[in-house]
Amino acid sequence: MSPIKLVALDLDGTLLDSTFNVESRAREVIRQVQERGVGVTLATGRMFRSALPFAQALSLKLPLIVYHGALIKNPVSGEVVWERLLPLSIVEFLVRKARSYGFPFNVYVDDELYVEDVRPENRAYADQARVPLHRVDDILAFLRKEPIKFVALHHGPELDKLEEEIRRELGESVYITRSFPHFLEVISREASKAKGLAILAHLLGISPKEIMVIGDSFNDLDMFHFAGLAVAMGNAPPAVQAQAHYVVGTNDEGGVAEALTKFILER
Numbered sequence: 001m002s003p004i005k006l007v008a009l010d011l012d013g014t015l016l017d018s019t020f021n022v023e024s025r026a027r028e029v030i031r032q033v034q035e036r037g038v039g040v041t042l043a044t045g046r047m048f049r050s051a052l053p054f055a056q057a058l059s060l061k062l063p064l065i066v067y068h069g070a071l072i073k074n075p076v077s078g079e080v081v082w083e084r085l086l087p088l089s090i091v092e093f094l095v096r097k098a099r100s101y102g103f104p105f106n107v108y109v110d111d112e113l114y115v116e117d118v119r120p121e122n123r124a125y126a127d128q129a130r131v132p133l134h135r136v137d138d139i140l141a142f143l144r145k146e147p148i149k150f151v152a153l154h155h156g157p158e159l160d161k162l163e164e165e166i167r168r169e170l171g172e173s174v175y176i177t178r179s180f181p182h183f184l185e186v187i188s189r190e191a192s193k194a195k196g197l198a199i200l201a202h203l204l205g206i207s208p209k210e211i212m213v214i215g216d217s218f219n220d221l222d223m224f225h226f227a228g229l230a231v232a233m234g235n236a237p238p239a240v241q242a243q244a245h246y247v248v249g250t251n252d253e254g255g256v257a258e259a260l261t262k263f264i265l266e267r
């Protein structure tokens with residue numbers, strides 16, 4: 001195995017424990033990893049403003065891969081390295097579909113979260129991400145700029161039906177993923193975590209075989225296939241674990257610290 005030069009960490013279910021805080025051992029291990037000259041970044045579906053406090057607490061300097069790869073942005077300078085937005089025509093389709101199902105939804109513009117109704121699902125999402133909600137009467141009348149992401153929120157099999165309709169009608173014109181089973185997330189077809197990681201690696205002059213990724217969900221699988229070393233958390237679904245090179249403890253058991261220690265600090 002090639003020496004690891006870059007580590008990409010998912011946040012929810014990976015670096016963050018079940019209380020949505022950085023697992024205690026991970027802080028010290030990440031510090032030691034960076035002292036060895038290994039770069040560390042975050043690769044998350046979260047907004048930049050939601051991921052930034054974690055990056056700052058961990059003294060991360062590399063650009064962050066956020067919105068599932070639709071935005072790569074430097075946490076220190078604020079420089080946007082790469083960004084892909086959703087066409088307004090597609091967002092209009094998505095909004096009308098979510099309305100027809102009666103589902104709450106989020107729309108993201110300029111790293112702000114907009115909703116039509118502040119329903120429990122929207123509030124829970126905002127509380128988890130630790131970001132404010134902005135309510136508007138009609139999201140389609142409000143939008144003047146292309147959003148970066150659309151999310152429909154619903155617990156239950158009806159969300160699968162909505163996903164089927166979107167895939168059938170939009171096909172390859174969008175990228176659809178889920179960070180949690182009840183979040184149906186849509187971004188530009190040109191974006192993904194793997195795409196973001198490839199752009200960052202090229203910028204740093206690092207090859208895929210020198211990259212380790214750690215994740216817990218299906219939205220991490222494209223990174224698993226891109227990187228030289230893919231590590232799944234113990235709380236990941238079996239189907240995700242099956243596609244990793246190695247499986248560590250859960251996000252409440254210090255799985256990230258375990259992986260970084262085994263594959264970097266003990267090498």
